[in-house]
Amino acid sequence: MNDASNAVIAAAILAGGDSQRMGEDKAILNDGGASLIERQVKDLRDLSEALPILICSGSRRYEALNTYDVRHVPDSLNSAGPLAGVAKALETAAAAGLEEGYVFVLPTDSLIPPSHIYDRLTGAESATSEVVLLKGERLHPLHGLFSVSLTTSMTDYVESGGRSVMGFLDDRCWAAVTVPGAWEPCLNFNTPDEYERALEAFAKMTSV
Template sequence: MTTEKSGEIVGLLLAGGKGTRMGGQDKGLLTWKGEPMAERVYRALSTVVSPVLISANRSLVFYEKIAPGHVYPDTPDNTHNGPLAGLLRGLIEAEGLGAQAVLVSPCDTPDITPATLSALVEAWKIQPLRPVVAECEGRIHPLHGVYPVSVLIQLSEWLASGNRRVMKFAESVNAVVVDCPEAEAAFQNRNRPEDLAGK
């Protein structure tokens, strides 16, 4: 596994959802294997890239403790537009930092590993103008990927036209699909209370 600490690519932890299936709770704060899920994903991202930004719309004091000075709510026009709204804000901030791309991961996949995230970065380096998304056991995971800042305009237009679907957006920007060296369990979302049972 290689790490990328130059700032050419920054991390983006998506933690801005409504958590409807979790009874309205902020999933990032919920415990998985003894730690808040957001902290686990943040650590995996931080192993590979720096800095890591957090996209969040509530619990801002909590998220500021994880990433001081790097917590960004969705832009007002896009609040509650789903994960792509968080990606939009992350890309805007990444561009401001002079980065070329963001490595994104959602807070509700607490078992994602640095090895997978690193594989995405390595694949992006081969074709840095194209987004890269993860595939595992035949299933595509477009919220685990690398998105270059060059997709900012397309993403902005996509959201402005009312589109929210992440998979469709990844297809529309011709994302490269990368087979990740990981069992599907690493990509398991924890969306509902029963998904957290026993942990």
């Protein structure tokens, strides 16, 4: 994507899941120091002091993030899955007058620093793509750049019962950026065992 870093108009962290299999809110997991979501926000704020940061957390509010100038936004539709969070992030950006460009989306259950994911995604040569996703050993449809031009169509899809990112992208122009296989366990975890494996894998990395 040519000059994609200049086209990223906001960042959105998806933190609205119920974390049932984890047994506690994944956003506030803490292996010493700050919580996952606070680390993500701090890294994004270090990346850019001006970039709007949206916390797509449903009805939850994370008071520890107030110092970083973030905005909590509800899902576009309750209990409609993470795509409802993406849709609301796009809608929020568009409503703020940011009608051209991309929202950088990532889930809260990721140990890879957002700035590293951002660099990979914005470095892609995908100028015609409406969406650019991350691909490790498998595709990660909740790590990506989503064009604000998709606001209306994504909201309509969610409100009509659509829940799958890939289902939404079925007839759209999208691209994927490949990242090192070592990143894979660190990009998504749903259980305590998966989280422990992610921490171990991340600790072994000399560079991400």
